[in-house]
Amino acid sequence: MLLVLFVFISLISCFFLANLPGLTLIFAALWGATLIISALYLVKKDLIFLLIINLGVLYFLAGASNLFFYLFFFGIAAIVMSLLVFRNKGYYELQKWGIISAVMGVSIFLGVIYLTTGNIGINLFEEQLQTYMAESIDHYEELGILDFYEKRGIVKAELEEKMYGLASKIAKHLPAFYYLQAILVVFFMLLIAVWVSLKRNILRLKKRPYSQEIMPWQLAWLAIAGLILWLVGRENMSLIYFAGSNILLILVPITMYYGLSAITFKFRQRKLQKRKWLILIIVILCVVFPLSAVIFLSIIGLFDALIDYRKLRIEK
Helix, strand or coil: HHHHHHHHHHHHHHHHHHHHHHHHHHHHHHHHHHHHHHHHHHHHHHHHHHHHHHHHHHHHHHHHHHHHHHHHHHHHHHHHHHHHHHHCCCCCHHHHHHHHHHHHHHHHHHHHHHHCCCCHHHHHHHHHHHHHHHHHHHHHHCCCCHHHCCCCCHHHHHHHHHHHHHHHHHHEEEEEEHHHHHHHHHHHHHHHHHHHHCCCCCCCCCCCHHHHHCCCCCCCCCCHHHHHHHHHCCCCCCCCHHHHHHHHHHHHHHHHHHHHHHHHHHHHHHHHHHHHHHHHHHHHHHHCCCCHHHHHHHHHHHHHHHCCCCCCCCCC
């Protein structure tokens, strides 16, 4: 009976995953969460049967190329995390190997696409961005906004050059957006699975409170490596530069997440009245100086991972 229920729920997710491409990330997270939750209830042979049914339906609904995309971006990570449940692994083991699997899956996907087509869509993405920006410039001209810039010494040709240059730089960070999508989906797969399992009084996937989350120290050194590559290649804007900037772009939201966790930990040590004022000040600063807030939270997350000033790894 449980197998039938999980087949039904997972196939609904597969149907929407194949037919609503604009909501791919949402239904991929729901699909993966269903597989993880099913591993808490089913025996291994039933889970394998469930996976085969899911992949078969996705192939029928979306075709081989889309199945290849779903499998390597989201599916492998979900399958790995589901199988780890049978080994009685907890939340953080699932998170670690889920993200590693997602990164490896995306890398394999991009490698295969590059070997078969000679590119990974960067040029096409750049052309789309430039087309969009050209339309925006024409729209600005119709509204008279370009006259405002020309009065300040910025002519249309100069504005076009800057916007097309920006489009080129954004396009070269397409790999980072690929990896971020996969990592984000793994993160929400687990969150949904944790929420459902706790509602069912299953504590195997219980995670620590957010204020006690800490980034793995290995990621701090990866960020340092990315920064070195970015600095070394910055003068010539070489491939090394964009390799470093892609690594940094992937790590920025991760370091921010853990940086905010460290700040939350400190807030909880303050008295309630002081805590409210501190939160209000932080929110105002984030709204007024968003870039500074991003840099600040990222630095806090990095140094917390290296120094562990909350002593969360004291037992190790």
